[in-house]
Amino acid sequence: xxxxxxxxxxxxxxxxxxxxxxxxxxxxxxxxxxxxxxxxxxxxxxxxxxxxxxxxxxxxxxxxxxxxxxxxxxxxxxxxxxxxxxxxxxxxxxxxxxxxxxxxxxxxxxxxxxxxxxxxxxxxxxxxxxxxxxxxxxxxxxxxxxxxxxxxxxxxxxxxxxxxxxxxxxxxxxxxxxxxxxxxxxxxxxxxxxxxxxxxxxxxxxxxxxxxxxxxxxxxxxxxxxxxxxxxxxxxxxxxxxxx
Amino acid sequence: xxxxxxxxxxxxxxxxxxxxxxxxxxxxxxxxxxxxxxxxxxxxxxxxxxxxxxxxxxxxxxxxxxxxxxxxxxxxxxxxxxxxxxxxxxxxxxxxxxxxxxxxxxxxxxxxxxxxxxxxxxxxxxxxxxxxxxxxxxxxxxxxxxxxxxxxxxxxxxxxxxxxxxxxxxxxxxxxxxxxxxxxxxxxxxxxxxxxxxxxxxxxxxxxxxxxxxxxxxxxxxxxxxxxxxxxxxxxxxxxxxxxxxxxxxxxxxxxxxxxxxxxxxxxxxxxxxxxxxxxxxxxxxxxxxxxxxxxxxxxxxxxxxxxxxxxxxxxxxxxxxxxxxxxxxxxxxxxxxxxxxxxxxxxxxxxxxxxxxxxxxxxxxxxxxxxxxxxxxxxxxxxxxxxxxxxxxxxxxxxxxxxxxxxxxxxxxxxxxxxxxxxxxxxxxxxxxxxxxxxxxxxxxxxxxxxxxxxxxxxxxxxxxxxxxxxxxxxxxxxxxxxxxxxxxxxxxxxxxxxxxxxxxxxxxxxxxxxxxxxxxxxxxxxxxxxxxxxxxxxxxxxxxxxxxxxxxxx
Numbered sequence: 001x002x003x004x005x006x007x008x009x010x011x012x013x014x015x016x017x018x019x020x021x022x023x024x025x026x027x028x029x030x031x032x033x034x035x036x037x038x039x040x041x042x043x044x045x046x047x048x049x050x051x052x053x054x055x056x057x058x059x060x061x062x063x064x065x066x067x068x069x070x071x072x073x074x075x076x077x078x079x080x081x082x083x084x085x086x087x088x089x090x091x092x093x094x095x096x097x098x099x100x101x102x103x104x105x106x107x108x109x110x111x112x113x114x115x116x117x118x119x120x121x122x123x124x125x126x127x128x129x130x131x132x133x134x135x136x137x138x139x140x141x142x143x144x145x146x147x148x149x150x151x152x153x154x155x156x157x158x159x160x161x162x163x164x165x166x167x168x169x170x171x172x173x174x175x176x177x178x179x180x181x182x183x184x185x186x187x188x189x190x191x192x193x194x195x196x197x198x199x200x201x202x203x204x205x206x207x208x209x210x211x212x213x214x215x216x217x218x219x220x221x222x223x224x225x226x227x228x229x230x231x232x233x234x235x236x237x238x239x240x241x242x243x244x
Numbered sequence: 245x246x247x248x249x250x251x252x253x254x255x256x257x258x259x260x261x262x263x264x265x266x267x268x269x270x271x272x273x274x275x276x277x278x279x280x281x282x283x284x285x286x287x288x289x290x291x292x293x294x295x296x297x298x299x300x301x302x303x304x305x306x307x308x309x310x311x312x313x314x315x316x317x318x319x320x321x322x323x324x325x326x327x328x329x330x331x332x333x334x335x336x337x338x339x340x341x342x343x344x345x346x347x348x349x350x351x352x353x354x355x356x357x358x359x360x361x362x363x364x365x366x367x368x369x370x371x372x373x374x375x376x377x378x379x380x381x382x383x384x385x386x387x388x389x390x391x392x393x394x395x396x397x398x399x400x401x402x403x404x405x406x407x408x409x410x411x412x413x414x415x416x417x418x419x420x421x422x423x424x425x426x427x428x429x430x431x432x433x434x435x436x437x438x439x440x441x442x443x444x445x446x447x448x449x450x451x452x453x454x455x456x457x458x459x460x461x462x463x464x465x466x467x468x469x470x471x472x473x474x475x476x477x478x479x480x481x482x483x484x485x486x487x488x489x490x491x492x493x494x495x496x497x498x499x500x501x502x503x504x505x506x507x508x509x510x511x512x513x514x515x516x517x518x519x520x521x522x523x524x525x526x527x528x529x530x531x532x533x534x535x536x537x538x539x540x541x542x543x544x545x546x547x548x549x550x551x552x553x554x555x556x557x558x559x560x561x562x563x564x565x566x567x568x569x570x571x572x573x574x575x576x577x578x579x580x581x582x583x584x585x586x587x588x589x590x591x592x593x594x595x596x597x598x599x600x601x602x603x604x605x606x607x608x609x610x611x612x613x614x615x616x617x618x619x620x621x622x623x624x625x626x627x628x629x630x631x632x633x634x635x636x637x638x639x640x641x642x643x644x645x646x647x648x649x650x651x652x653x654x655x656x657x658x659x660x661x662x663x664x665x666x667x668x669x670x671x672x673x674x675x676x677x678x679x680x681x682x683x684x685x686x687x688x689x690x691x692x693x694x695x696x697x698x699x700x701x702x703x704x705x706x707x708x709x710x711x712x713x714x715x716x717x718x719x720x721x722x723x724x725x726x727x728x729x730x731x732x733x734x735x736x737x738x739x740x741x742x743x744x745x746x747x748x749x750x751x752x753x754x755x756x757x758x759x760x761x762x763x764x765x766x767x768x769x770x771x772x773x774x775x776x777x778x779x780x781x782x783x784x785x786x787x788x789x790x791x792x793x794x795x796x797x798x799x800x
Contacts (some may be wrong), residue, residue, distance in 0.1 A: 004531060020360065020361075020769075021354075021359065021360035021365065021438075029438060031437040032364075034433050034436060034437060035364060035367075035430075035433050038429050038433065048471075049471035049472060049501050049504075050475075052500075053486055056494070057492070138482070138483060138491075139483035139484070140483060170249055174483045174485050174486065174492045177484035181475060181478060186473075217571075
C-alpha cells in the first residue's frame with residue numbers, strides 16, 4: 001500500500017503540512033477557513049441567546065437597567081475597550097507577518113496580543129472585585145441598598161440617581177445576572193484565546209507559521225476579532241445605557 | 245437518465261473479503277482510539293450508541309413494567325421519575341441526535357461524495373470523545389442518584405425545587421451538544437469543499453442532502469440550548485436570576501431558548517433517517533427517486549421551517565394568543581415538506597420492481613409509522629386540540645411514532661442496508677426480515693394504545709393511573725416486550741453475520757451510489773483513484789452499462 005504508484009504519485013509535490021485527504025493546499029485552506037466562519041456562527045447563536053434575554057429584560061425593567069449601569073465604571077470599561085481594539089490591531093499585524101513570512105515580527109505581535117489580553121482580564125478582575133465588595137453579585141448576598149438609598153452610594157450619587165421603588169430595585173439583580181453571565185462568558189472566551197496564544201507563540205518561535213501554512217494564524221485572528229466585537233457590543237449595551 | 249425499471253439479478257461470482265481494508269490496516273486499541281479515519285470513528289460511535297441505546301431501552305422496559313398495574317408497585321414514584329428522566333435524556337441526547345449522522349453519516353458522506361475523509365478528521369475524533377465524556381457524566385448521574393426533572397429541565401423545578409443531580413446531567417447535555425455541533429460543522433464543510441469532480445449539488449445522493457439540512461440545524465440550534473443550559477446551571481449554582489420569577493426573571497424565557505433548540509432537534513433526529521429511506525426505497529424499487537429536486541429541497545424546507553415552530557411546545561404555558569395563532573399556522577406548514585417526501589417515496593415505488601429485503605421492510609415500517617406520527621403532530625399543532633391532548637399519553641405516542649417508529653426504523657434500515665459495506669458480510673436475511681416484522685407489530689401494539697389513552701385523558705409522567713386505563717396499558721406493555729424481542733433479533737442477526745455471514749461483495753444491492761462502486765470493506769483511502777462523477781444520482785441505466793462493460797474493479 002505505502003509504495004503503490006498511486007500513493008507515490010500523490011506524495012509528489014505535496015508540502016508536509018498538506019493533510020492526506022485534501023487534493024490541494026487551496027482546498028485545505030478553504031476548508032479550514034470555512035470551518036472557522038461556521039464556528040463563529042455557532043458562537044453568534046450562543047451569545048445570541050444572551051442578547052435576546054438582555055433585549056427582553058431591558059425593555060421590561062429599563063429603570064433598573066439604567067441604575068445598574070451607573071454602578072459600572074465607565075473609565076475602566078473604556079480603557080478595556082481600547083486595550084481590546086489595540087490587541088485586535090496587533091493580532092491583525094501578526095496575521096500579516098505570518099502571510100509575509102516575517103518570523104520575528106509574528107512572534108512579537110503574538111506576544112503583544114497576549115499581554116494586551118492579560119491586561120483586559122486584569123482590568124476586568126478589578127471591576128469584578130468592586131462588584132463583590134458592593135454586594136452586586138447576584139445570589140444570596142445581593143444588596144439593594146445602592147438602588148433604594150442612592151444617597152449612600154458614591155456612584156449613584158454621581159449619576160444623580162433617584163431611589164427606585166422596591167419592586168424595580170429588585171430587578172437590578174436581573175441586570176447584574178446578565179452583566180455577569182455576558183461578561184463572564186466573554187472573559188471565558190478571552191481565557192481560551194490566551195491559552196491558544198501561548199501555544200501559538202511557542203509554535204511561531206519554531207517557525208511553524210512562516211513556511212507558507214498560515215491558516216491557523218488566520219483562523220485564530222478571526223476568533224480574536226470576534227471576541228473583540230462581542231466586547232464592543234457588551235460595552236455599549238451594559239455600560240452606556242443612559243449615556244448618549 | 246432513464247426512468248425504466250431495471251431488474252438485475254445479483255451477480256458477483258464468489259466474492260472474497262479484500263485483504264487490505266480500513267479494518268485490517270492497523271491493529272490494536274491505540275489504532276482505534278487515535279484514529280482519524282471517518283469509518284473507524286463511525287464504528288466507535290456505533291458501539292457507544294448501541295451501549296446507551298441498551299441502557300435507555302432498559303429504562304423504557306422498567307417504565308412499561310411499572311405501568312402494568314395502576315398502582316406504583318414496582319418502584320416508588322420518585323424512582324419512576326428518575327427512570328423516565330434518564331430514559332429521555334439518554335435516548336434523546338445520546339442516541340437519537342447522533343444516531344444516523346454520527347454512524348452512517350460519518351461512514352458514508354465522504355464515500356458518497358467521492359472524498360477520502362471528512363474535512364476535519366481530528367475534530368471528528370474530538371466529537372466522539374466529547375460524546376463519550378457526556379455519556380460518562382450521564383452514567384455518573386445515574387449511579388449517584390439520578391435526576392428527576394424530565395429531559396426538558398423545566399425551570400424553576402430544575403433550579404429551585406429538586407435536590408437531584410441536575411448539574412451533572414446539564415453538563416452532560418452541554419458537552420454532548422458540542423459533539424453534535426462539531427459533527428454538523430464537519431459535514432457542512434465536507435459537503436461544500438470536498439466533493440469529487442463532477443459531483444454537482446444535484447448529483448448528490450439524497451442521503452447527503454438530508455444530512456446537509458440536519459447539519460445546518462445542528463450548527464445553528466445547538467448553541468442556543470448550550471447557553472440556556474449554562475444559564476440554568478449558573479442559576480442553580482450561584483443563584484443568578486435570569487429565569488427566577490422572584491427576582492424578575494421569566495421561566496418562559498427558558499422555555500423559548502430550550503425549545504428553540506429542542507424543536508429543530510427533532511428534525512436533526514428525523515432528517516438523516518429520511519435520507520436513509522430515500523436511498524433504500526430507490527435501490528429496492530430499482531428506480532430513480534421520484535422528484536429528486538423536490539425531495540432535496542423538502543429537506544432544506546424542513547430545516548428552515550423547523551426553526552420557526554418551537555413555540556408549539558408552549559401553547560399552554562401562557563404565551564399570547566397571537567403567538568399561538570402564528571406558531572400553529574407555521575406548524576401546519578412544516579407538515580408540507582414532510583408530506584412531499586412521503587408522496588415522492590410512494591411514487592418511487594409506483595411501477596418499480598420492488599423486492600422485500602430487510603432494509604426495505606424497515607423502510608416500509610418507517611413510511612407507515614412516520615405518516616401516522618406526523619399526522620398526529622397536526623392534532624398537537626392545532627391550538628384547540630392541543631389544549632386537550634398536551635401532557636397526555638397522546639404526546640408520548642406521537643413522539644414515539646415519529647422517533648421510534650420513524651427514526652429507529654430508518655436507523656435499522658440503514659444499518660442493514662450498509663452493513664455489508666461496513667463489515668464485508670451479509671446479515672441473515674431471514675432473521676432480519678423476521679425482526680423487521682416483529683418490530684413493526686410490537687411497535688404498533690406498544691404505542692397505538694397510547695393514542696387512545698391520551699385521548700381518554702391519561703396524563704404522562706405519573707407512576708400510577710386510574711384502574712380503568714389498565715387494559716390498554718397491559719396491551720402497551722405486552723407490545724413493548726415484543727418490540728424488545730424484535731430489536732434483540734435484529735442485533736443477533738447483525739452480530740451473527742460478523743462471523744458466519746456470507747461474504748457480500750462490493751455491491752450486493754446493485755445500488756448506484758459511489759460508496760458501492762468500491763470494495764467492501766473499503767480501503768482507508770476509500771477509493772484507489774479519485775472518482776469522477778459522470779452521471780446523475782440513482783442512474784440505474786448507467787450502472788447497467790457499467791456492469792456490462794466490465795466488472796466493478798476490486799481493491800488492490
